[in-house]
Amino acid sequence: MISFDRRDSGFWYLSARAPEAVEGRGKPGQPLADAEHYEIETTFDGREILGRTTITLTPLVDGIRVLPVNIFRKLTVHSAVLEDDRPIELGVIQEELEQGWVAQWSDEGADADAAIVFPEPLVRGSSVRVRIGYEGRDVLEGRSGSYSVRARESWYPNLGTFSDLATYEMTFRFPRRDQLVAVGTQVREETDGNQTVAVWRSDTPIRVAGFNYGRFERLSRTDEDTGLEFNVYTNPRELGGARVEDTMADAQNASRVATVFFGPAPYTQLSVTQQVEWNFGQSWPSLVFLPTSAVSSAIALSPDASPGLREFTKTVGWHEMAHQWWGHLVGWASYRDQWLSEGFAEFTAGLMLEFTEGPEEYDAFWDRRRSEILDRGRYVANHEAGAMTQGFRLGTRRSAGAARAMIYAKGGYVVHMLRMMMRADGQPNPDEAFQAMMHDFTSNWAGRSPSTDDFQAVAERHMSPAMDLAGDGTLDYFFEQWIRGTDIPTLSSTLEVTDLGDGRYRISGNVSQEDVSEGFRTLVPIYLDFGDNVVKFGAVALSGPTSQALNGQFPLPRSPRRVLVNAMHDVLAR
Ligand SMILES: [Zn+2]
Structure with a gap:
């Protein structure tokens, strides 16, 4: 690590040495174990969660005695058991949660790391089942009738999300007046006194489990084009009413365009739900969270909304739907490759404008992305802050908007540039070559996490002779210039x-x-x-x-x- 510039706390730089990076030593560490299946039982009691999760896991190395697990710092693990003919109590290491009003209001305190201690070392390749019991307060947040989980990726103990795919069975117990929508499909729901007991399952391995919870109304429809079943859940008490039909149409349209351009959806059922947060959306396997600003008629349709807010409310649903393909079907290898998820989702949002509002709007979308990429804050222009492959490291106090502008806007723009170079105007389907490339990418990398180089290899299989600008039959020049470089002509x-x-x-x-x-x-x-x-x-x-x-x-x-x-x-x- 080196530091220079004595003002403003210095300018810090940390990097692996080039030979180490080439050898792969600069890459993220390998996981110790592969989680194959999660059985998660969750009871909501006010803002409290009581949980029990059984993880079926296979050690990937020999001799594990201490296995780290991710769990939200407000959830305290009270038991861990190795399931066997005779269950074996396991040790638990977890920092004690700070109590009192300071801990309640601050995000400091115990961290998200816990560990399970086995009496004997585990044997590589032989599966075990570990049952973990936990509970905690202030895990849910939100106002009446609309909640979200504060710890979206660690509300259940896990061995790592996004890179490690697993199947899930989730049982939820919650007050009867509320509704819960989880990833996968609902297999059972019954009432038990004042409680609802709902079982959701994903037999398709997925990268992460999540749910939305609140007082919703549901609209269901099966799309004739794609055969996908859609469920839209909105909060009817929303200011100005919820855009239920628009939200349904956005979801159906996005899945149709994505199916043609990228290939079949990874799931047969998709739920779109309104979330408490008003200014961002989120995508889970088969489950999309839409920000309230996009669902509420009062905001999305207001003539007083700024152009930026109008574009956001119009495109966020498409962007999140696109993550079903980019992020969940096909993942990304490391933070350096995150444009394969966010940039591809942003490209899809632009593409949706072409199909819903015409080519002029598609073109205008890229003009706005161009302005975003070239935007100069107080210190440094976004595109000069660094290359797309530096990912979220680009966001510093001196370049606050750079990470987003590079990963989302420039990432999407790069996909648009490939599309335009591959386009055969005048042909019945001018996007045939581009679509073939994207289908090739999804079918080859489904359930895996490709790097930028992996995408380049796919793109090279579909490049036209006109794209061979360096005359070496590769797209090295293109990826070097646009993804690892910062020049803009x-x-x-x-x-x-x-x-x-x-x-x-x-x-x-x-x-x-x-x-x-x-x-x-x-x-x-x-x-x-x-x-x-x-x-x-x-x-x-x-x-x-x-x-x-x-x-x-x-x-x-x-x-x-x-x-x-x-x-x-x-x-x-x-
Ligand atoms: Zn996104």
Whole structure:
């Protein structure tokens, strides 16, 4: 670790040495055990949770005696048992939760780490079942009729979420007046006095389990196109009423477009639920949480809402639906690859605008992402803060918006650039090659967590000859420039069209690229503007800061008004 800049607490940098990173020593540690199945029993009593989770796990290394588990710091583990012919009591290591009013109001206190201690070392490869009992207060938060779990990934003890897939069976006991929606499908629900007992199950291995809980109304529908069953849960007491039909339509439309572009949905049933939080959404396997701002008519349809809020409420549902493919079906290897989830989801939201509101809105979406990428805060422009592969490390006090702008906006833009390069205008399905690439990616990486290199390998299987700008048959140049690099070109053109008579036209002038390093390769698309229609005419390959002269005669069906470059935001440019 090195530190320089004595002002503002210094400027810190920590990195693995290059040879270690190449050897793989700079990568995240390997898990000790693989959790295969979770049986989670949860009882809600006010804001208190009583729980018992049985984990079926297989040790991946020999000799484990102490097994770390993640569990929310407000949940105290009171017992752990190794299930056997004769159950064996296990030791528990957990920092004691601080009591008193300070602990109640602060997020400090015991951390999320606990560990189970076995009397004998576990044997690699032989499965065991461990039952863990726990309870805690202040685990749920929210107002009456609408709650959420404060610890979204550790409300049950687990060996790691997102990278370790497992099957789940969840039993919930909660007050009869409320409703609970969990991941997977509901297999049973019955009332027992004032309580509801509901059993949910996922036989498909999933990356994480979650649920939403509150007083909801449900709308159910089966989509004829995809065969998917949708359940939309909203809170009818919402200000101005809930946009129930709009929410249902958003979910169905997103699944149709994603099925065509990316492949079948990973689940047969999808629940969309309103959550307490008003300014962010979240995606769980087969379960989407929508922010209240997107569900409430009072906000989403208000003429007083800012353009940013309007875009957010319009696109957040599509973005979260897209995570069923990007994040849950196909994961991501490390924080360096998170654009494969967030960027791909953001791309999908843009694509949805094309199919619901037309190509102009798709184009306008990328213009707004471009502004976001180039936005300069007080200190440093987002795109200059660092490369996309630095992930959330880009977010510092000096570059507060950079991480989001790179992972979401630039990540999505990169997918859009691939789409535009692969597009075959005039064909019955101009996106055929792009769709084939995305289907290839989902079918090869379903249930796994690819890296950026893995996606590049898939993209190279589908690249067109025109995309081979470096002439080496790879997309090394593209991924180096756009994902591991920070350059963004300025493109300009002096191209003009001259009518030569007899339906022939001369197109001449220069196409230029500036503000990039030597060897920065760009395929600059050229468009003809016919007034009522803008049509792609061709493309010119540029390398580094350069200006290329073009001069040619072409037969055209009618007279173009002007010649444009990069008219559909095909290339991210200043
Ligand atoms: Zn997201």
